[in-house]
Amino acid sequence: MNQPSIIEIPTPKDFHFKECLVFLGRSDQELLHRIKDGFVYKLLKIDQDPLLLKIGFIDDSLQVEFPLGKPTVKAQKMASDYVVDWFDLDRDLAGFYEMAQNDQMLPRVVSKYRGLRMIGIPDLFEALTWAIMGQQINLTFAYTLRKRFVERFGESVTFERETYWLYPTFDRIAEIEVDTLKELQFTARKAEYVIGVSQAMVNGELSRENLLKMEDYQQIHAYLTKLRGIGSWTADYVMMKCLHQSAAFPITDVGLHNAVRIQLGLEHKPTLDELKEMAAGWTGWEAYAVFYLWRSLYV
Known part of the structure; x- marks a missing residue:
């Protein structure tokens, strides 16, 4: 077998690989990726051929190895693009963190999980x-x-x-x-x-x-x-x-309701009207606000 090649993908300033792995490892029934020894393994299919990715983090960059052997330059580029998409690496989160500092419930979760990216589903x-x-x-x-x-x-x-x-x-x-x-x-x-x-x-x-x-x-x-x-x-x-719409807002989501109730110490789940009022300052960042609140629900 050929020695695996490695590509490096620079990561943005606000990136926390271990937090991303916590999200990816939240279910023991997951079988579309596997986390092992601080790496995440992901199988893709490129040009009809299977391509296994072994993704780790070293010195401010994601290191992507190909354990099944060295792929073509084209396949490496497609794999790199997939990883950037999967981890939402092209997004500048400075605006989100600035907004969150002045919110009634986001400062604590943002401080705790800072660097967590929106782990996507590119397909x-x-x-x-x-x-x-x-x-x-x-x-x-x-x-x-x-x-x-x-x-x-x-x-x-x-x-x-x-x-x-x-x-x-x-x-x-x-x-x-x-x-x-x-x-x-x-x-x-x-x-x-x-x-x-x-x-x-x-x-x-x-x-x-x-x-x-x-x-x-x-x-x-x-x-x-x-x-x-x-x-x-x-x-x-x-x-x-999937579509990187940071203004997407699944306001009826049960997990969101539970997270808001816990963060604010409410005795009841918020109504939709209450949620709309609470989220008035999230404009343009609703998706990330929801994602961080979801994160607060599991260890």
Whole structure:
């Protein structure tokens, strides 16, 4: 086997790799990446070939190794672009931290988790279907559904007795029947929504590239919510995690409500009107405010 090559990706001033790993390691049912000895391993597929990334942090840069062997220059560039996207490295968070200093509940969480980046889901199909799976169920069961989904329809590579998985492709899912997903304990509606999204991507009705071209928050939100099974929360979640829309605000999110209640010591969860008032100063940074408040919910 060829010796793995290494590429370096400079990180911005406000970047805390260990905090990012805490987020990535929050579920023991995660199988789309693996954390081991301070590194995160991620399997990609580039030009039809599997590419395993081993990502660490040294001297203000992410070090990306390729344990399966040296990839082409093109594949290295695509891997680098993926990592920058995944860790939201192109975003300057100075404005967010400045805003947070004057907020009623953000100073403490921002101080504690400073350097945490919005860990994204660069693949639109994965972001949409993961959000659909999580609708109206607890996070543990959502992970169970996703694990079954990936193991049934995804591809995998085994390296040094560890198995690494790729998320199923939309063209693969577009061919299956609702009953096939129901066998995995998807509800009929969720199965219909997931297959519907995959078919919309196959026929070109839906793509990340086209959504990113829209740029305007309201335009993207309106387009996504026209799709069956994509409500306001799902659209905002996908805009946060996939489309880099820092103004996306999943205001109905239960985790957000719990975090706000805890941070402010409230006896009840805030109402939507109360939340809107509390978030009045977050304009343009709603997604990061929510992400940091989510972070406050787990150890």
